[in-house]
Amino acid sequence: MDKPLKILHxxxxxxxxxxxxxxxxxxxxxxxxxxxxxxxxxxxxxxTLNKEPRRKLETVILRGDNIIYISP
Amino acid sequence: MDKPLKILHxxxxxxxxxxxxxxxxxxxxxxxxxxxxxxxxxxxxxxTLNKEPRRKLETVILRGDNIIYISP
Amino acid sequence: MDKPLKILHxxxxxxxxxxxxxxxxxxxxxxxxxxxxxxxxxxxxxxTLNKEPRRKLETVILRGDNIIYISP
Amino acid sequence: MDKPLKILHxxxxxxxxxxxxxxxxxxxxxxxxxxxxxxxxxxxxxxTLNKEPRRKLETVILRGDNIIYISP
Amino acid sequence: MDKPLKILHxxxxxxxxxxxxxxxxxxxxxxxxxxxxxxxxxxxxxxTLNKEPRRKLETVILRGDNIIYISP
Amino acid sequence: MDKPLKILHxxxxxxxxxxxxxxxxxxxxxxxxxxxxxxxxxxxxxxTLNKEPRRKLETVILRGDNIIYISP
Amino acid sequence: MDKPLKILHxxxxxxxxxxxxxxxxxxxxxxxxxxxxxxxxxxxxxxTLNKEPRRKLETVILRGDNIIYISP
Incomplete structure (x- = not known):
């Protein structure tokens, strides 16, 4: 498995x-x-938007297209 | 079924x-x-646009391309 | 037929x-x-552009790429 | 033939x-x-650029990617 | 041959x-x-950038992705 | 192997x-x-954002889509 | 070979x-x-950024997606 997917997993x-x-x-x-x-x-x-807290969400789906980084 | 689709379903x-x-x-x-x-x-x-209410729509189709998050 | 296409139809x-x-x-x-x-x-x-009326068009083709919502 | 292409034709x-x-x-x-x-x-x-005339062109190829509307 | 390619040719x-x-x-x-x-x-x-001359280039490759119009 | 991948490897x-x-x-x-x-x-x-330090991350996945340059 | 690739080669x-x-x-x-x-x-x-020098890089990979022109 590729490293990026491995980290995600x-x-x-x-x-x-x-x-x-x-x-x-x-x-x-x-x-x-x-x-x-x-x-x-x-x-x-x-x-958060530009580091300002906006709200809490119990569950959220984020579309991959718009993601620029993921940090564990 | 993948988790994102499962949540959507x-x-x-x-x-x-x-x-x-x-x-x-x-x-x-x-x-x-x-x-x-x-x-x-x-x-x-x-x-809403930047949190300001704009209008109510009985039905609306949203193109997936432009969606960045979906929260149940 | 998928729901979005059904609504459009x-x-x-x-x-x-x-x-x-x-x-x-x-x-x-x-x-x-x-x-x-x-x-x-x-x-x-x-x-309309940002809610300001611009003109009337007897017929217009809109490219799907640029569409973000469709409301019946 | 689909309607958008028919209108274009x-x-x-x-x-x-x-x-x-x-x-x-x-x-x-x-x-x-x-x-x-x-x-x-x-x-x-x-x-025209934002409704201001810019120039006349005897022939011009417009890439489809950038087109948002076409009105006959 | 399609008209846009014919004009280009x-x-x-x-x-x-x-x-x-x-x-x-x-x-x-x-x-x-x-x-x-x-x-x-x-x-x-x-x-030129917004009609202001910038420089002369003996040869330049332009990526199609960024092109919006071509006028002979 | 292509040169860009070779350098990355x-x-x-x-x-x-x-x-x-x-x-x-x-x-x-x-x-x-x-x-x-x-x-x-x-x-x-x-x-860093526009050369200003923002934070340290032990691990980060960067989506290829948004990358413009990589320098060893 | 197509002309753009030939020039690049x-x-x-x-x-x-x-x-x-x-x-x-x-x-x-x-x-x-x-x-x-x-x-x-x-x-x-x-x-350079908008013609201002920024730094020297011994080696750099540039993603094709973001390139708009290449001039030999």
Whole structure:
């Protein structure tokens, strides 16, 4: 398995930081993903915009297209 | 079934929040979607732009391309 | 048939609102579309830019790429 | 034939308005197009940028990618 | 042959104006192109940015992706 | 093997600079990549935005789509 | 071989100027490329942003996606 997917797989059920193109960032627990789109599901996510807290989301699906980084 | 699609499927007929690239956000009832584009149909949707209410739409089709997050 | 296409099909010959990425919006009668691009044809369309009326167009083809929402 | 292509085909040798993502607009005679890219050729075209006239072009090829609307 | 490619082919060794998304424009002699990307090669090209001259380039390859118009 | 991939392969376990479209830049140790997307994994990464330090990340996955340059 | 690739091939081991969408420009020696992505490798590259020098890079991989022009 390729390294990026391996890292993603190992991050399941752990906290990750996900950054989107628009400056939105999500901190939450990685609940799942799909291949090859890399759409993600986060649980207990906190959404920030340019570092400002915006809201909490119990569950959120993030489209892979807009993701620029994922950090376990 | 992949987790993102599973979450989407479970959200059918329930309220969801959908965010688009342009800062538009829709709160409404998920009435359907297609695969793999993830075009969505919302019913009884409220449209906001950067958190400002804009209007209510009985039905709206949202093109998957522009969606950045979906939260049940 | 997937729900988004079903809604689009049912909207044929009825008034729809179509929003584009650029802030352009068209109100007109849905005269046709193609699959999978979702290019649309509207008749008797009124074009607005950020809610300001711009002009009326007897017929207009809208490229699916730029469409973000369609509301019957 | 799909409706959008049918309208385009009927517009051959007639005047059309073509709008691009960048705010450029062309008024000219539709001389040809290709499928599926929808690259267009206009003759005797007048180019405007945000409604300001820029220049006249005897012939111009417009890449389909950047086109957002075509009005016969 | 489709009309857009036919016009491009007839323009070989002649002067063309090529506009890019970024507001860059090139005036030069069309030395070649490829299909389907429509990457172009211009010779003796003059580069302008928003109509301001920037420099002369003996040869330049322009990626088709960024091209919005080509005028012979 | 193509030269770009060869250079990337030779950079494994070495420090690289990776620039993204958004002005974000990462300095870290290249831990892996996939083909053809060129998603990267960096270890011990320092993130900067327009040259201003932002934070340190033990591990980060960078989506290939948004990468504009990689320098060993 | 198509003309754009032919020009690129002839430029191997010679100085080229490469412009990216973001206004970044690289002057360096073309060390390699791949097809069809046109990812490039430059050696002894100087990076400028809107004509201002930024830094020198011994080796840099440039993703083809973001390239708008290449001039030998």
């Amino acid at each position: 190992e991050s399941l059920n752990n906290r990750v930081i996900v950054g989107l193109r628009s400056g939105l960032e999500y901190h939450g627990i990685l609940d799942g993903y799909d291949v090859p789109h890399l759409n993600l599901v986060l649980k207990k996510a906190e959404e | 479970e959200s059918l007929n329930n309220r969801v929040i959908v965010g688009l690239r342009s800062g538009l956000e829709y709160h409404g009832i998920l009435d359907g979607y297609d695969v793999p584009h993830l075009n969505l149909v919302l019913k009884k949707a409220e449209e | 049912e909207s044929l010959n009825n008034r729809v609102i179509v929003g584009l990425r650029s802030g352009l919006e068209y109100h007109g009668i849905l005269d046709g579309y193609d699959v999978p691009h979702l290019n649309l044809v509207l008749k008797k369309a009124e074009e | 009927e517009s051959l040798n007639n005047r059309v308005i073509v709008g691009l993502r960048s705010g450029l607009e062309y008024h000219g005679i539709l001389d040809g197009y290709d499928v599926p890219h929808l690259n267009l050729v206009l003759k005797k075209a007048e180019e | 007839e323009s070989l060794n002649n002067r063309v104006i090529v506009g890019l998304r970024s507001g860059l424009e090139y005036h030069g002699i069309l030395d070649g192109y490829d299909v389907p990307h429509l990457n172009l090669v211009l010779k003796k090209a003059e580069e | 030779e950079s494994l376990n070495n420090r690289v600079i990776v620039g993204l479209r958004s002005g974000l830049e990462y300095h870290g140790i290249l831990d892996g990549y996939d083909v053809p997307h060129l998603n990267l994994v960096l270890k011990k990464a320092e993130e | 002839e430029s191997l081991n010679n100085r080229v100027i490469v412009g990216l969408r973001s206004g970044l420009e690289y002057h360096g020696i073309l060390d390699g490329y791949d097809v069809p992505h046109l990812n490039l490798v430059l050696k002894k590259a100087e990076e």
